[in-house]
Amino acid sequence: MKLSPQILSPRRIIGAAVIAMAAAVLPLPAHATVPVIDFANLTQNVLTAVRTLEEVDNQITQIQQGISMLENQARNLTALPFSVLAQLQSSMGEINQLMGQAQSLAYSVQQVQLQFQQLYPNYQSSNFQGTVTQASLLADANARWQAAVSTFQHTMEVQSQIVASIPADQADLSALVGQSQGAVGALQAIQSGNQLLALQSRQLSATQDLIAADARAQAANAMQNAEVKSAAQADWQRFYGNGVSYTPTPVNVFGGPAP
Numbered sequence: 001m002k003l004s005p006q007i008l009s010p011r012r013i014i015g016a017a018v019i020a021m022a023a024a025v026l027p028l029p030a031h032a033t034v035p036v037i038d039f040a041n042l043t044q045n046v047l048t049a050v051r052t053l054e055e056v057d058n059q060i061t062q063i064q065q066g067i068s069m070l071e072n073q074a075r076n077l078t079a080l081p082f083s084v085l086a087q088l089q090s091s092m093g094e095i096n097q098l099m100g101q102a103q104s105l106a107y108s109v110q111q112v113q114l115q116f117q118q119l120y121p122n123y124q125s126s127n128f129q130g131t132v133t134q135a136s137l138l139a140d141a142n143a144r145w146q147a148a149v150s151t152f153q154h155t156m157e158v159q160s161q162i163v164a165s166i167p168a169d170q171a172d173l174s175a176l177v178g179q180s181q182g183a184v185g186a187l188q189a190i191q192s193g194n195q196l197l198a199l200q201s202r203q204l205s206a207t208q209d210l211i212a213a214d215a216r217a218q219a220a221n222a223m224q225n226a227e228v229k230s231a232a233q234a235d236w237q238r239f240y241g242n243g244v245s246y247t248p249t250p251v252n253v254f255g256g257p258a259p
Helices: 010-024 039-076 085-100 109-119 134-164 166-181 186-243
Strands: none
Touching: 085 134, 085 166, 085 186, 109 134, 109 186, 134 166, 134 186, 166 186
């Protein structure tokens, strides 16, 4: 409870002392005994009481200031009763899980190296000399087509997941801004600011995942186009180089004897 310094005001003490002194000098009845009053001592006592009350008044003021400081510290240490970290972690977990489901072309360096060797073989190397067949070329082309389709599908799924989280991000942003503006102390303001930074970091991470998925799809498309040319050259070499021999044969077109 806040104390009122007016209750112990030195002015009131001085006024009470003056009234007491005036009452002391009032005429007394004839039969009354006149008391002997030491006005110097009385004045000194009143001044001493006034100084004492001034010190008490100063102490009361200091106590009130201390109480106000403690109240401010309590407000500064009040935690923010609002958090979107669970929603952010859930949303990020969904995107990470989706990125981990990448098929055909993975994001692991070791797996990508192995998959490139299988899907995009170098038909011009010595390892494929004399072993390239039409069936193998068709099988490789079909595997690359399926990988490209799977890659583009994965990219669209990542895009859809990120777009689907935009309304929730907007709601979290509005709520955090409101909490920050209505913060009662420094701790609430800091906590709301940290959550805003976490939301921004999640959005940047999602954007990075989207860029990676899109770049992966574009690279797969470029490699598929390059491999088509390599396969065509291998097929041409197979047919004209050392795969097929051709012997001309006379043909009877109109039923007559062949020339």
